[in-house]
Amino acid sequence: MLCGGRGFGRGGGHATVPFVAANPWFSWSYITQHASELLSATRQHVALTVWSVLVATCIAVPMAVVARRWGWSRGTILTGVGILYTIPSLALISVLQAYFGLRPITVEIALVGYALLIIVRNTLIGLDGVPAEVREAALGMGFGPTRLLTRVEIPLALPSIMAGIRVATVSTIALVTVGAIVGNGGLGGLILEGLNNLYRAEIMAAALGCVLLAFIADLLLLGLQRLVTPWTRRRAG
Amino acid sequence: MNTILGTWHWLTTAEHYRGTAGVPHRLLEHVVISGIAVGLAVLIALPLGLWLGHVGHGGAVAINVSNIGRAIPTFAILVLLATVPSLFGDAGAVLALLVFAIPPILTNAYVGMREVDPDVREAAVGMGMAGITLVRRVELPLALPLVAAGVRTATVQVVATATLAAYVGAGGLGRFIADGFGLQDTPMILSGAILVALLALVTEIGLGRLEVGLTPGRRRGSPTPGDAAQVRG
Numbered sequence: 001m002l003c004g005g006r007g008f009g010r011g012g013g014h015a016t017v018p019f020v021a022a023n024p025w026f027s028w029s030y031i032t033q034h035a036s037e038l039l040s041a042t043r044q045h046v047a048l049t050v051w052s053v054l055v056a057t058c059i060a061v062p063m064a065v066v067a068r069r070w071g072w073s074r075g076t077i078l079t080g081v082g083i084l085y086t087i088p089s090l091a092l093i094s095v096l097q098a099y100f101g102l103r104p105i106t107v108e109i110a111l112v113g114y115a116l117l118i119i120v121r122n123t124l125i126g127l128d129g130v131p132a133e134v135r136e137a138a139l140g141m142g143f144g145p146t147r148l149l150t151r152v153e154i155p156l157a158l159p160s161i162m163a164g165i166r167v168a169t170v171s172t173i174a175l176v177t178v179g180a181i182v183g184n185g186g187l188g189g190l191i192l193e194g195l196n197n198l199y200r201a202e203i204m205a206a207a208l209g210c211v212l213l214a215f216i217a218d219l220l221l222l223g224l225q226r227l228v229t230p231w232t233r234r235r236a237g
Numbered sequence: 238m239n240t241i242l243g244t245w246h247w248l249t250t251a252e253h254y255r256g257t258a259g260v261p262h263r264l265l266e267h268v269v270i271s272g273i274a275v276g277l278a279v280l281i282a283l284p285l286g287l288w289l290g291h292v293g294h295g296g297a298v299a300i301n302v303s304n305i306g307r308a309i310p311t312f313a314i315l316v317l318l319a320t321v322p323s324l325f326g327d328a329g330a331v332l333a334l335l336v337f338a339i340p341p342i343l344t345n346a347y348v349g350m351r352e353v354d355p356d357v358r359e360a361a362v363g364m365g366m367a368g369i370t371l372v373r374r375v376e377l378p379l380a381l382p383l384v385a386a387g388v389r390t391a392t393v394q395v396v397a398t399a400t401l402a403a404y405v406g407a408g409g410l411g412r413f414i415a416d417g418f419g420l421q422d423t424p425m426i427l428s429g430a431i432l433v434a435l436l437a438l439v440t441e442i443g444l445g446r447l448e449v450g451l452t453p454g455r456r457r458g459s460p461t462p463g464d465a466a467q468v469r470g
Contacts, residue, residue, distance in 0.1 A: 194320075
């Protein structure tokens with residue numbers, strides 16, 4: 001089984017490697033020879049992540065606002081997203097595939113479900129942290145509930161919301177790989193293929209790709225966070 | 238509708254509860270694999286985290302280990318370890334689970350110890366406490382809520398991730414899902430998914446209760462750093 005690795009060894013045409021295929025932990029030549037395969041897997045990985053985090057944000061922030069405004073719903077919402085988060089990804093994806101099949105949406109729904117908890121919780125922490133005096137001052141200036149929310153509370157909660165989105169994004173990038181089980185796992189597809197071929201360089205390249213993606217995404221979101229909350233920088237500097 | 242009936246039928250067939258491929262045996266495998274991984278992680282990470290927190294050094298390492306851990310796909314580590322022939326199966330699964338159980342325990346132990354009120358620590362030192370006595374009598378009891386949250390987070394995560402280990406030849410409830418995909422047996426897949434989800438929920442709720450019992454002073458419903466440190470699998 002070990003010899004069943006792919007034909008591409010290290011040395012190209014004139015390699016005099018023995019029959020037992022080399023199975024290095026890391027191989028640059030794998031990466032250069034399979035650049036297009038890696039790139040398209042990465043593209044799917046990014047697409048799954050961006051879609052899932054965006055949708056999760058659009059659901060989670062209103063959920064947190066509801067939880068904050070109507071106290072009775074707070075426990076229900078937090079428990080609900082908590083239960084969803086506890087369900088193992090493989091279990092959730094398997095259930096979803098029974099109804100949605102081997103399509104990206106199966107993975108995306110699961111990813112949205114897991115990102116919800118992180119973003120709802122961080123948004124709530126941010127909204128809870130808005131000082132009562134600030135809220136009262138805004139009300140005193142004649143702000144209605146909608147304007148209070150959009151002009152005062154959300155902007156003040158933004159650093160916390162953005163922190164949640166960053167954590168959710170990094171976790172989602174790692175989690176996308178499990179989607180390979182239903183044929184839509186971005187770089188996870190290469191991990192599964194590497195498992196079937198027992199080819200380490202492929203698994204390692206995909207794993208490192210995920211870590212690199214997570215790192216880049218975190219930096220980009222940090223930049224975005226600074227951009228949308230310029231006042232935090234001014235205060236610090 | 239057929240799928241739901243099929244799953245119900247699968248779950249109520251006595252044959253699926255017998256032998257080494259039956260639900261009770263798979264459940265036992267799942268619990269044993271998870272238990273060994275969490276046990277080893279506690280043995281390694283807890284003393285280290287408590288000690289780093291006590292002396293107040295290594296904070297960057299203790300905290301960043303969680304952030305880095307979150308970015309590494311558990312699936313990739315499981316699969317990478319499985320390419321070592323001697324690690325294919327339960328041994329590799331335990332090792333991979335261990336790797337991901339360490340960060341939340343380490344980070345929470347460190348943060349818990351660092352968050353002990355310096356005045357309290359100073360008062361204890363003034364009363365003549367030092368070293369182990371200070372840790373055992375003052376710092377550890379105060380750090381306990383966060384330490385316990387770290388162990389709970391790690392355990393729930395390990396129980397969830399152990400499901401994936403079925404893909405690298407390990408036992409456990411994930412086998413029903415992995416084998417079900419192989420056999421294209423949807424009721425088997427769904428039954429496995431339900432059993433795994435139940436086990437994860439029971440673990441989470443059970444440990445949550447235990448934690449509240451252990452640490453009566455903890456504010457209910459307030460998110461702790463441990464909750465954020467979880468890695469999904």
